[in-house]
Amino acid sequence: MARVKIFIVFVFGLLILGCASSVKQGFNKDTIQNASEWKYIAKDMARKISKDINNTSIYIEPAVSDAKTPFERVFLKLLRDEFVNMGVDVKTAPFGADTLFVNVDLIEKENSYFDEINIDAVLYDDNRYISGVNRIFNIKKSDKNIYALQKCAVLNVKGE
Numbered sequence: 001m002a003r004v005k006i007f008i009v010f011v012f013g014l015l016i017l018g019c020a021s022s023v024k025q026g027f028n029k030d031t032i033q034n035a036s037e038w039k040y041i042a043k044d045m046a047r048k049i050s051k052d053i054n055n056t057s058i059y060i061e062p063a064v065s066d067a068k069t070p071f072e073r074v075f076l077k078l079l080r081d082e083f084v085n086m087g088v089d090v091k092t093a094p095f096g097a098d099t100l101f102v103n104v105d106l107i108e109k110e111n112s113y114f115d116e117i118n119i120d121a122v123l124y125d126d127n128r129y130i131s132g133v134n135r136i137f138n139i140k141k142s143d144k145n146i147y148a149l150q151k152c153a154v155l156n157v158k159g160e
Contacts, residue, residue, distance in 0.1 A: 046082035052131035106148035
């Protein structure tokens with residue numbers, strides 16, 4: 001019986017590891033290969049932030065501009081769905097809820113095969129920071145308009 005339990009735990013661990021490793025590793029940073037990986041990023045970020053939610057509601061603030069990127073339009077919905085699936089009360093208006101703000105910045109890298117995006121999610125209430133998660137990913141240069149409308153930095157990278 002103990003061997004069966006160990007086997008089940010081992011198989012379950014492999015399944016989790018397989019799902020968690022969907023985002024490809026490249027040049028010491030995760031590289032987003034395609035849009036299907038956005039769900040795993042949303043799940044990971046929601047899981048990390050949900051640890052700091054204390055039986056309260058959250059409101060996910062929409063992107064600031066009307067000209068949202070494809071990533072912003074889809075990612076915020078995926079993030080919302082992950083919170084709902086975890087049992088978090090997600091409000092459609094900010095009243096009586098903590099606010100989750102997600103920002104995506106593009107970092108262009110000269111002399112490199114990749115650019116980077118910085119996804120920053122911050123949970124706050126009226127007067128204090130509650131939690132935050134920041135992830136940086138490599139993206140193909142040809143995909144940069146999918147993720148961010150403007151760059152926040154240009155790096156000159158040598159040796160990549």
